[in-house]
Amino acid sequence: MAREQLNGAAYSWHAFAERQDLAAALAGHVAGRLTNAIAERGTALLAVSGGTTPAKFFASLSSIPIAWNKVTVTLVDERCVPASSPRSNAGLVAANLLQNAAAAARFVPLYQEAASIEDTSEADSRMLRSLPWPLDVIVLGMGTDGHTASFFPDADNLETLLDPSSESVVLPVHATSAGEPRLTLSLARIVRAGFVALHIEGEDKRKAFESAMASVLRKPIRAVLDAAERPVQVFWAP
Numbered sequence: 338m339a340r341e342q343l344n345g346a347a348y349s350w351h352a353f354a355e356r357q358d359l360a361a362a363l364a365g366h367v368a369g370r371l372t373n374a375i376a377e378r379g380t381a382l383l384a385v386s387g388g389t390t391p392a393k394f395f396a397s398l399s400s401i402p403i404a405w406n407k408v409t410v411t412l413v414d415e416r417c418v419p420a421s422s423p424r425s426n427a428g429l430v431a432a433n434l435l436q437n438a439a440a441a442a443r444f445v446p447l448y449q450e451a452a453s454i455e456d457t458s459e460a461d462s463r464m465l466r467s468l469p470w471p472l473d474v475i476v477l478g479m480g481t482d483g484h485t486a487s488f489f490p491d492a493d494n495l496e497t498l499l500d501p502s503s504e505s506v507v508l509p510v511h512a513t514s515a516g517e518p519r520l521t522l523s524l525a526r527i528v529r530a531g532f533v534a535l536h537i538e539g540e541d542k543r544k545a546f547e548s549a550m551a552s553v554l555r556k557p558i559r560a561v562l563d564a565a566e567r568p569v570q571v572f573w574a575p
C-alpha cells in the first residue's frame with residue numbers, strides 16, 4: 338500500500354503481516370536493485386544499518402545468488418567499538434549478511450582505532466571517497482526518538498550531520514542518547530542513493546514514524562525524507 342506526500346514528505350509504505358515476509362520482500366527489492374546497478378555500471382554499492390532489526394533481512398539477502406563479487410557493502414553508521422564487540426555493526430554484518438552467497442562481497446567498515454573519532458572519521462572519508470558513489474541502495478533503520486543513521490536528536494553537531502550540501506562522507510557523532518561515540522555517513526551521501534529503504538518494525542516505531550511525519554518539530558528521519566532525491570520506501574511489520 339502506498340501513502341505518499343504526507344505533509345510534503347514523499348514515501349511509500351509497504352506493510353507486512355509477518356517480519357519474515359518483510360525480510361524476504363526487502364531482500365528481493367535490494368537484490369534486484371544491486372543486480373540492475375551491476376548491469377548498468379559493472380558494480381554496486383550498498384550501505385546497511387545495524388541495530389536489532391535487520392538480522393532477518395540480512396539472512397534473507399545473504400542467500401540470494403546475485404553477482405556478490407561485484408558488490409561493495411559498507412555501513413550507514415557504526416558504534417566506535419571493535420568488530421569483536423557485541424555492539425559492533427561490522428560484527429553484525431559479518432555474522433548475518435556476509436555469509437552464504439553474499440560472502441563474496443567486499444566489505445568496507447567504518448570503525449578503526451585512532452587517537453579520536455574525529456581522526457577516524459577523516460580517515461574514513463578519505464578511504465570511502467574512492468568507493469563507486471552514489472549508493473545504489475541504502476537500508477536505514479529508525480529509533481523511536483526519530484533518529485536514523487546516527488543522526489541523534491541530541492547530537493552535538495546535528496546541524497552539520499543533516500547538512501544536505503555537506504562534502505563529508507563520514508562524520509563523527511557525540512550524543513548522550515547514542516551510548517558510545519558514533520561514526521555516520523553524512524545525510525548528503527544518504528539521500529543521493531538510488532533506492533532508499535527504511536526498515537522499521539513494531540507499533541512503537543510505526544507511531545514514531547507517523548508522529549515524525551506530522552510534527553512541526555523536524556526529527557532527523559523527517560530531514561532525510563525531505564532531502565531524499567526519490568521517495569523513501571518504508572518497510573514495516575508489527
Ligand SMILES: O=C(O)[C@H](O)[C@@H](O)[C@H](O)[C@H](O)COP(=O)(O)O
Pocket residue numbers: 386387388389390391413414415416426477478479480484485486487
Ligand atoms: O547503529 C545503529 O543502531 C543503527 O544504525 C541505527 O540507526 C538503528 O537503525 C536504529 O537505532 C534502530 O535500531 P534497532 O534496530 O536496534 O531498533
